[in-house]
Amino acid sequence: MSAHAQLTFDEIVTSEEIPLHEVTFVVVDLETTGGDRAGDAITEIGAVKVRGGEVLGEFGTLVDPERDIPPAVVSITGITQAMVHDAPRLDSVLPAFLEFCRGAVLVAHNAPFDIGFLRAGCERLGLDWPKPKVLDTVRLARRVLTRDETPNHKLGTLARVLGARTEPVHRALDDARATVDVLHALLERVGPLGVRTLEDLLGHLPDVSPQQRRKRGLADALPNAAGVYLFRGPNDEVLYVGTASDLRRRVRQYFTAGERRARVKEMVAIAERVDHVACAHPLEAEVRELRLLSAHQPRYNRRSKFPQRAWWVVLTDEAFPRLSVVRTPREDALGPFGSRRAAVTAMEALQAGSLVRRCTERIPAKRPSGRPCALHELGRCGAPCAGLQTAEEYQPEVVAVRDVIRGHRDDLLARLEDELQRLSEAQRFEDAAAQRDRLAGLVRSLERGQRLAALAAVPELVAARPDGRGGWHLAVIRHGRLAAAGGAKRGVRPMPVVDVLQMSAETVVPGAGPLRGAPADETRVIYRWLTTGGTRLVRTANPWGEPARAAATWHAWLTRATNGRTPYPTD
Known part of the structure; x- marks a missing residue:
């Protein structure tokens, strides 16, 4: 039986500078009802735990597959339906096996087959697959043995060529014992080549x-x-x-x-x-x-x-401001966004909740000579281009957009929610779903921008996070940028270290825009560090807080609207 499935990245043996004689290997072999992990089941598990050439323990049991064993498989393995009738089921065997191999490197001959069935069993039973390191003796043999030494790399052939003490007979424990001998013989071959650790061994794989x-x-x-x-x-x-x-x-x-x-x-x-x-x-x-x-x-x-890939939504500087997507932020900009598409989506949401014009031409403050467009007829624009709205009459819409970005008012968000309610009551459910997603995306964007802007507004902030060994990781943050970093090991008084860090910290001159000139990615990283892992504030030049009407007050609505999914955007 064979099944060729690619192992995941996490299952490939990773670099470990551990001498091979100190590594604990669990050599495993399975017998199954067939080669399809989705439709077939395990009938027997055999495993041998070894370290430094010494057998530390063995694990072997038949498994009730809870389905018929095909006659062709019976003829190969000799495992009959009667033999597995009273055997334990996988839900009791697999947890015991995972405990047996905990912390060890798993070894198998044609590892994708055996590991694939074990992983699929964990998925079916709701068990966490521990993602152990995996070594495939087929791949190792192909690297070590020449074509003159072996006609193929089947377990039976390698057992004969390398002088294994146990003959593989398609029974799990015997085949695992044979694989142990094959593994040791292969390791002896690579020893003279300077292979002393798992890392060295990995360096010789194909x-x-x-x-x-x-x-x-x-x-x-x-x-x-x-x-x-x-x-x-x-x-x-x-x-x-x-x-x-x-x-x-x-x-x-x-x-x-x-x-x-x-x-x-x-x-x-x-x-x-x-x-x-x-x-x-x-x-x-x-x-x-x-x-x-x-x-x-x-x-x-x-x-x-695209190291400077942030995009921003801003109000233009003219008599009748409009929303625009730009690379360079200015005061009261909404962002940062990781893509122009995300910024345009947020801009369209702001436009949907306000009567800010969407046309792109520049409108003079006096004697505009344009003609009203379709948006005016739909009640979505006051038509300042045609002189139907003065700059003073237009200004409240601009203020509403500016205030929702600043977090001073949420009237615009309330308008969008009212429109969502109206569409739902009219049973226009597809339109309502689109409106819900538009509002949810805008709330996420506003919340992220307001949080980062609030951090960047603080001239200096000192924070400490436990290092996991009784000491502290320390950081001096100025206007959303890391100005100094250090640590106080266990037993070292942290406050004198904080004093030195503050005195030697980089001078940060605030720039334009909500982030005071700080790179968006850097401020994001710092904000995440400050708000996770038990980080504590030590000193702040000014209080670090968010506006009273910030988008964070819409958390409850956002959680309901998105069925509990994370309220933070990923772009």
Whole structure:
């Protein structure tokens, strides 16, 4: 029985600098009613736990598949319906097996088949798949053995070629025992080649390109500390920027089979060295990454193609202002948006809730000479272009838009909600759904913008977050930008460290717009850090708060309207 399914990224063995003799392997084999995970079931599980060549334990049991076993399968495995009649069902066997292999590297011959059935069983039973590291002895054998040594890579063939003590007979525990012997024999083959750790072993799997293998030494000089790493090319250009909580371990992963992205493999092939910037904590690393992406725009970082990609909705500066989507924010701008389409959608929602004109021509304050358009006939515009509305009469609509962006009033949102109610009562349900989505999107955008603007308005804020080891990660934030970062380890008084950080922090001169000139991505990252993980405020120059009529007051409505989905936008 065979089934070829691609393992997920999380299931591929990742880089671990653990000596192989200290690694606990659980070698598993399954027998099933067939090769279809959706329609077939497990009939037997066999597993052997080994470490350093020593057997630590075995797990073996028949499983009631709760369906008939095809005669063709019976002829192969010898497992009959009578044998599994009184066997435990998978709902009692699988939890015990997961406990047996907890914390170990799973090994299987043709791993996609066995791991696929185990994962599918977890999904059916509502169990969490633990995403263990997985090693496939088929792939390892293809890398280690030549065609002269073995005609194929079937378990029976490899057991004979490598002198396994147990003959595989299509019974789970016996086949697992045979696979243990195959695994040990293969590890003996790669030992003289310098394979001493899981990471080394991974470097010999087929998915590792020669370029990756040759350049593993680029990570040797990196520290086991948090920070930012920069791959540089032959002309010293920055090819790729990333962050890591452990720089050396993360960079070494680029030279293993765990790295499967074609673009990254291409980048590794031309990289000449890896620089790094050590950081006090993950927040500093994330902010420095954003700044380096903006400065270098490395071609292998997808997000660096548009480092200044924020869009904003603004009121134009003219006698009869209108809404416009721009790149450069100004006072009372709504944003930031990750795409122009998202900004246009928010602008259309503001237009739907107000009588602000939608035409794009410039209208003089005196003696306009235009003609009313269809929107005027529909009651959606006061037609200032035709002189039917003075600048003074038009101003309240402008104020309504400005106030809802600032969070001073929510009249415009109430208008949209009233229209939603009217459409629902008229049983125009498709139109009502569209209106609901328009209002929900606008509330999300307003709430995000108001939260970030409130943070950027604070001249200085000092915050501390527990580092998980009894100490503190510290940050000085000025107008939405990270001005200084540091830490106080366990036993170190944090306040003197805070004083030093404040004195040495970067000077931030506020700029224009709601974010005072701060990059939108950086302010977003800082806001998330401040509002999660138990972060505490230590000092603030001014109170950090939001407007009384901010969009956050619409949380209850938004939760009902979106059936409890997250109220925050993702763009």
